[in-house]
Structure formats: C-alpha cells, structure tokens
Amino acid sequence: MGDQDSRAGTSYSTKAISLYCDEVHAPHGRAMQSAFDAPQDNAMPEIMVGQSEARFLSLLVQLTGAEKIVEVGTLAGYSAISMAQHLSDHGHLWSIENEPKHAEVARQHIAQAGLSERITVICADGLDGLAQIVQHGPFDMVFLDADKERYDQYQIWAEDHLRVGGVLLADNAYYFGHLLDETDDAAAVRRMHERTSLSFQSVCIPTPDGLMMGMKTRKD
Ligand SMILES: C[S@@+](CC[C@H](N)C(=O)[O-])C[C@H]1O[C@@H](n2cnc3c(N)ncnc32)[C@H](O)[C@@H]1O
Secondary structure, three states: OOOHHHHOOOOOOOHHHHHHHHHHHOOOOHHHHHHHHHHHHOOOOOOOOOHHHHHHHHHHHHHHOOOEEEEEOOOOOHHHHHHHOOOOOOOEEEEEEOOHHHHHHHHHHHHHOOOOOOEEEEEOOHHHHHHHOHHHOOEEEEEEOOOHHHHHHHHHHHHHHEEEEEEEEEEOOOHHHOOOOOOHHHHHHHHHHHHHHHHEEEEEEOOOOOEEEEEEOOOO
16 A cells, blocks of 8 residues: 555655665675675775665566666676576676776676676677677667666667567666756656657656666557
C-alpha cells in the first residue's frame, strides 16, 4: 500500500533500514565487496550504484535471460560484475569508461572475479565506445550510468540497438533532484524519459536516485 505522503515522494527508508535490507537481501560475496571497496581504495569517486540496486540489476539479468549487455559508465566494475556474474557461457557484457585509471581498476577487479572472458571494458568516450560495439548487436540490455547530460543521446543509441523486448535502464533518472530545472542538461535527461515513454513500456522506479527502466516495444 501507499499513502498520500509516500505517493508524493516521501521515503520511509532510513540509513539503518537501507543497511538492514542490503544485508538481508543483497549481501556481498568476496568479488562484489572488493569491487565495492575499490573506488575508496584507489582514490576514485565513490559513485557506484547501491548494494540493492546492484542486486536488482543482477536479478533482472537472470529474470530476462539477457545475454548481450551494454553498460555506459564502468567506474571500478561493481555494477558490471553484478550483472555479468549470472551470464550464461554465451553471454557478454561490454562496459564503456572514459577514465583510463577507472578502466584499469575495473579490469583488475573483473579478473579477480573470474569474469575477464565475460566482460570487455572499453576505454573510450561513451558515444565512441558505443559505435565500436554495434556489430555485436542487437543487445538484450543497456544500462546507462555515465554523464547524465548525454543520456538523451545514449537513449537514441539504445533505442536503435536493443532488440524488441530488450531492456533499457538509466540510473540517476531524477538527475540529483534537478530533473525539472530549466537548464539544457536537465532538458537532456527529460528528453531521455520522454522519448523512452514513446517506444518502450517504461517506468521510473522510485529508488533514491530514480532508476528508469523500459522494455522496447515494436514501433507502430
Ligand atoms: C556513476 S559511475 C559508474 C558506476 C558503475 N556503473 C557502478 O555502479 O559500479 C560513472 C562513470 O562514468 C564515467 N564517465 C563519465 N563520463 C563519461 C563519458 N562521457 N564516457 C564514458 N564514461 C564516462 C566516469 O568516469 C565514471 O567512472
């Protein structure tokens, strides 16, 4: 059930409740803990998805049977490892990262997780990296988690390269609380939402940051 407050955006979660649910439902194995700690250990920004969001991505891969996955924004490989650890032997994840140090740390943690055969980290700017992998498409899942100001362009790429029934996800879909601002950057994130709603069955899941999810439908 909801009530007027929760429907209006109030969250009943607290830090303690979030931690409890993370630990009950989404405890880290060794590889996931190591990738989660890697940004702090390597003086990188600690901006990976939350523990429960990582578990959600992992469950979604299992539920949909996704085999070909694209991620924009690797950081230290935490979300990539989460998604790829349940890929079949035929599955592959391409993750694009423009910071060489991040890409290198991610490759180390992916190797530690035993997933080097399953995950390719492409060190490139988002759109350039996407252009490099089109021959592997159509894809089953695309996860956007890099520069939000180009989410509209990544969305167009995803719309073109996902199979019908494929899933598009975008984290930080509330744009850090600025989604409705009158700025060019906020407008780009809104274009992603609005375009997705036209050619996908979509929802913005009210996670703390907003997680947009859509299933590509055939265009009429
Ligand atoms: C939020 S972090 C990704 C977190 C990761 N998905 C996780 O949850 O473990 C965003 C990453 O995108 C990278 N990035 C930012 N702008 C980019 C761009 N234009 N092209 C590729 N990567 C970019 C950043 O360097 C950073 O490592």
